[in-house]
Amino acid sequence: MKVLIIGGGGLVGQKLARALAARETLRGAPISSLVLADVIDPAQVDAPFEVQTVTCDIADPASVASVIDADTDVIYLLAAIVSGQAEEDMTLGYQINMMGTMNVLERCRELASKPVVVFTSSIAVYGGEVADPIIDDSFLNPQTSYGAQKAIGELLINDYSRKGIVDGRGFRLPTISVRPGKPNRAxxxxxxxxxxxxxxxxxxxxxxxxxxxxYYLSPRKCIENLIKGAEIPAQDLGKNRCMMMPGxxxxxxxxxxxxxxxxxxxxxxxxxxxxxxxxxxxxxxxxxxLRPEKALRLGxxxxxxxxxxxxxxxxxxxxxx
Amino acid sequence: MKVLIIGGGGLVGQKLARALAARETLRGAPISSLVLADVIDPAQVDAPFEVQTVTCDIADPASVASVIDADTDVIYLLAAIVSGQAEEDMTLGYQINMMGTMNVLERCRELASKPVVVFTSSIAVYGGEVADPIIDDSFLNPQTSYGAQKAIGELLINDYSRKGIVDGRGFRLPTISVRPGKPNRAxxxxxxxxxxxxxxxxxxxxxxxxxxxxYYLSPRKCIENLIKGAEIPAQDLGKNRCMMMPGxxxxxxxxxxxxxxxxxxxxxxxxxxxxxxxxxxxxxxxxxxLRPEKALRLGxxxxxxxxxxxxxxxxxxxxxx
The missing domain is CATH 3.90.25.10 (UDP-galactose 4-epimerase, domain 1)
Incomplete structure (x- = not known):
């Protein structure tokens, strides 16, 4: 079981890496290696298996190709330009949040290896005049560029999964609180x-x-859910592989x-x-x-x-x- | 009033051009010129104003720049790779239906002229396990690449409108019947x-x-609706500028x-x-x-x-x- 975390230098990526190191398995198989990729070389994480840290710019297809190979079994796609910055710098937001996601999926299409891809979307996909409560069937009407880019990522995850290129699943993260460390631009x-x-x-x-x-979730629960999210059997996901993460x-x-x-x-x-x-x-x-019924049903x-x-x-x- | 029809050589584009020629006005102003752009040089249309026919590949930003200038008041973005072909040729579908739409919107961002953009989406954005009936607030869960690309186009139209770059509006076309001419690859x-x-x-x-x-609509009604669609006051569109076209x-x-x-x-x-x-x-x-209440309310x-x-x-x- 070879795992790649794109965005492996961020808060969620580092906590996820440490959680994987502690449990040693994913999807019922022992983890043999973990790659932490990020735009700046991620911090190393101690683990009972090999951990590689690499730099990767997901806006660049060649850089994406260098971190995903035919042996990559599970890809966590956590990298993103966050809401405040995506709103200020539209070009960068679309490059990373839309084209970056596309580049990862296109790399998987080249390889024909069908990895599990766990995509972190956001509750920022919801907005506008859509009636409350927000249920699994509610329309996505983002009112920020970040939300629009995440909603596009979900459509890509679903389409590339339907075509058999990846086994994708996406989770709309609540606002994570209490985040450690320094403020980011969210x-x-x-x-x-x-x-x-x-x-x-x-x-x-x-x-x-x-x-x-x-709507909130702790980092600890978020990591637990991302691990469970990789382990949900594909057939339980239905025709929409993206859902709210409970908060x-x-x-x-x-x-x-x-x-x-x-x-x-x-x-x-x-x-x-x-x-x-x-x-x-x-x-x-x-x-x-928000009523995350599908995710709650899936554990x-x-x-x-x-x-x-x-x-x-x-x-x-x-x-x- | 300068109008551009991208996809001006297709069935809808040609009928729309003839309808504009017959009415001579759009959004309350006399039409001074019409540009018909398509991947193959579109057929000429007789009109009481200047009609230019040009070739344009919307996958190429430079080609898009050559047909949109700061004087372009209304852009009809009808060009698309249709469902059957987008399903077979995933690369081409994403190039035209996603990146082509992005290129048009990015060109408008360069110009800062805020044209009205009328985007033709499709009822192919609906699908999956979403509960019937489909209402304005229903989740878009396309089950084809074409549908996914159209749903992405809608998110782009909304985001670029929210940012004040265009005054966009999108209409999910029912299946058009009876279409004249030869079969296409839909x-x-x-x-x-x-x-x-x-x-x-x-x-x-x-x-x-x-x-x-x-779910069907005649070509004649579709053209009437596309003209009305350009004329809806921006403030009546709300926070989601895309809607079903009635059928x-x-x-x-x-x-x-x-x-x-x-x-x-x-x-x-x-x-x-x-x-x-x-x-x-x-x-x-x-x-x-489908229950196209918003569109019916808007006329x-x-x-x-x-x-x-x-x-x-x-x-x-x-x-x-």
């Missing part, structure tokens, strides 16, 4: 930083009102209350409330009343409480000072 | 030829059962009965019934229980009866022997 960045920074004794800015509702809807207020329940009243004092119109313009179009799960999200951050990610 | 070709050929005294093959239901569901039997009502019992004797698995594989995935219309479709063919298209 418009959703504050949804982690307002917990992460205060828990680390630093100030953070919340650009939305306390009653702003959104839960919380308001900012409810999440702060959860932080208080776990860590006491001090951290929240470090949150500064300051409206940011350019962030609001993106996130107010996002949907939060994927959400967090039980936001208290868990806070605890997972403390257990898995909080820097030791 | 899997739906028989849905016209089983009427057209018998009405012209020739034999035709029906590859599906008489109770096969599908009607008929079974093959009902359509044959309509032909009998208009032309007597002779023509249908020329229909030979012969199952064709490769055609069936494509068309059986298509949906027919687009369907045929009143299939008798009308037969009459329109006799009036508009039947070759004079």
């Amino acid at each position: 418009a959703s960045g504050f949804m982690s930083s307002i917990f992460r920074e205060p828990l680390n004794g630093q100030e953070a800015v919340c650009p939305v009102d306390p009653d702003f509702p959104h 839960r809807m919380w308001t900012i207020d409810q999440m702060i209350e959860a932080m208080r329940n776990v860590c006491g009243p001090e951290p929240e004092k470090l949150i500064r409330w300051e409206e940011q119109p350019e962030i609001l313009a993106i996130v107010k179009g996002w949907r939060f009343d 994927l799960t959400a967090d039980d409480s936001f208290e868990d999200n806070i605890r997972y951050y403390l257990e898995d990610d909080k820097p030791v000072v | 899997a739906s070709g028989f849905m016209s030829s089983i009427f057209r050929e018998p009405l012209n005294g020739q034999e035709a093959v029906c590859p599906v059962d008489p109770d096969f239901p599908h 009607r569901m008929w079974t093959i039997d009902q359509m044959i009965e309509a032909m009998r009502n208009v032309c007597g019992p002779e023509p249908e004797k020329l229909i030979r019934w012969e199952e064709q698995p490769e055609i069936l594989a494509i068309v059986k995935g298509w949906r027919f229980d 687009l219309t369907a045929d009143d009866s299939f008798e009308d479709n037969i009459r329109y063919y006799l009036e508009d298209d039947k070759p004079v022997v």
